[in-house]
Amino acid sequence: MxxxxxxxxxxxxxxxxxxxxxxxxxxxxxxxxxxxxxxxxxxxxxxxxxxxxxxxxAHKKSLLPKGELADGQLRNKRILAHRALNTLLEEGYMTKKSAYIWLQNKLCLREKDMHIAKFSLYYCEETIRVCNELAEWHQKRKGA
Ligand SMILES: [Zn+2]
Structure with missing residues (x-):
């Protein structure tokens, strides 16, 4: 419709x-x-x-809001979540595409909800947690 x-x-x-x-x-x-x-x-x-x-x-054409309003704390968390994910890409652990699929599965999100810019505090924190876990796993492997 x-x-x-x-x-x-x-x-x-x-x-x-x-x-x-x-x-x-x-x-x-x-x-x-x-x-x-x-x-x-x-x-x-x-x-x-x-x-x-x-x-x-707001979206440029429709002027509809891009999501829920976010306060300073949430905006900051979204920046940190982006940064945690980017670290995995910069280290060469994953391509951007595979990182997004991996994260989507880890967080049990539907594809349409897989936008860090729309994440709640919970999903930002989970993103940071699973990204750090994976980075640590890679670092241990390197060290062994
Ligand atoms: Zn308010």
Whole structure:
């Protein structure tokens, strides 16, 4: 079934941290006016910046949110999860494609959910844990 395209002003997004509504703002609202990417938009929690720091990017064409709003802690965890996975690639343990399939199986995720940018704290932490485990296993093997 094809979804009808929603008008951005009709899209209602609630902040999962504080329950306030999130509104569509130009990315410069968060990143500052020297942000050159004038086409991008974010859903920013109404509590931003004093009471809440949650936001999420919007898709360029549809202006639909790319996922749930994320706060600073979650954004940081996603960066760490990416880094842990990248370490495996940089060390040459896996190709990017096989690493994503491996991780997807390890975390029991469906292919469509296999996006670190959408991971919850739990999945970020699991990613970091299994990547570190594998890196350690390789290092022990090298040392033996
Ligand atoms: Zn909030």
């Amino acid at each position: 094809k979804k009808k395209r929603q008008k951005p002003e009709n899209i209602r997004v609630r902040c999962p941290y504080c329950g306030r509504m999130a509104r569509l703002h130009p990315a410069s609202y968060v990143y500052g006016s020297d942000n050159l990417d004038s086409e991008s938009y974010l859903y920013v929690c109404d509590g931003y910046p004093d009471n809440c720091d949650a936001y999420v990017g």
